[in-house]
Amino acid sequence: MTTKTATRMRQEERRKLSTKKLIKACLELADEFGMSAVTFEAIGQKAGYSRGLASQKFGSKAGLMRAVINQLHEEVARARADAHHEGMTGLEALEVFVHVHLNSLLKSSANRAYFVLFCSAIAEKSEMRELFAESHDRSKAELMELFSRGVEDGSVRKDIDVEQAALLTGSQLIGISTQSLADPNFDLERIETAFVSLIRTSYAA
Template identity: 50%
Template sequence: MKQHQRRKKSSDRLINAYLELASEQGVSALTFDNIGLRAGYSRNLAFQKFGSKSGLLASVIDHLHDKMSERRQKQNLGALTGLEGLLLYCDVHFAALEKSADMKAYFILMSESIAAMSEMREQFVGSHKRSATELMRLIRLGRKDGSIRKDVTVDMAAQIIGTQVIGISSQYLIEPSFNLKRARKELHILIRSAYGTDKDELALSKPAETVAGR
């Protein structure tokens, strides 16, 4: 294994250890000692790689965004209309929330940053702006390809969809009996109703290509 591969492997193991601990035990467990031990390394390695807890959190957030982007790309995102891309964005997020501890850890960390009024909040502000950038890209694509109305305000629509995703995710984590599948379907209806066009309605009447979770 080459040196850069070893560095990436150790970083990934430390990030995964961070997410596992956050999901299982909460923020109080996120010490460099615990993270290093869970990953099979020393405390010093975690500190040397990331410099601080803030630096580690930044790497964790980048890691999660990259993973979600990869999952969307695997669902043939490039072949979809802008509106279909928005629905896929929501579906991939909810599938990860339901099946992976990573997204649970993300919301635990976000909630802690709000409750503690900590400097971590700025990292989540940046994370949500990054999500909004992708949503705005899809909305602009939809306005161009005709699947989204031309009069839709790009930035506000992105913020509204983003906050709906955050709210549904939070409710799912708070209330174990919350029906995530029904909420996902309802969100599809709301997005289509609020932003879709007649062209989108015509597409619905034809055999649709498979989109994850739809």
């Protein structure tokens, strides 16, 4: 490996690390203090960098939110892969989808922060709403794939409207997630059990 190539690799590693640290700082600030605390200056300071670096990397609040959303989708995809959902029936994979989503709210401040940011975007009627709508469309597409898989493998009823089932399931998860922010005593584990039971009752073949 040439010195120039090694230098480029180290630079790329540093860029990736700084991006991850800045996104982590953004999510921690949102989880603890809300959207108003998410400024490039605060993010840079919390991550140990300058305000200029955060601004340079993301360009705008919208650019920052897009990076945050993309990273969280990647993390959820990895969690689902770790559960080996690809080898499951469609119905089993749907249950994993629900578990990963709700478990992340219990164990990850990053995922709670996502819904803090989402609710802020709605309340403030900001341009960020479009980014969250795109994010939820991605989740809807993933759910549609799981429902379709279930129809094909016989674990899900063949008479369902796949798109509507995916939209309803995703919307219910969004509602559960935002309710968990509003109520500190909200029992996510109990809700997960009830929600999985509802999915089976509604969609199992």
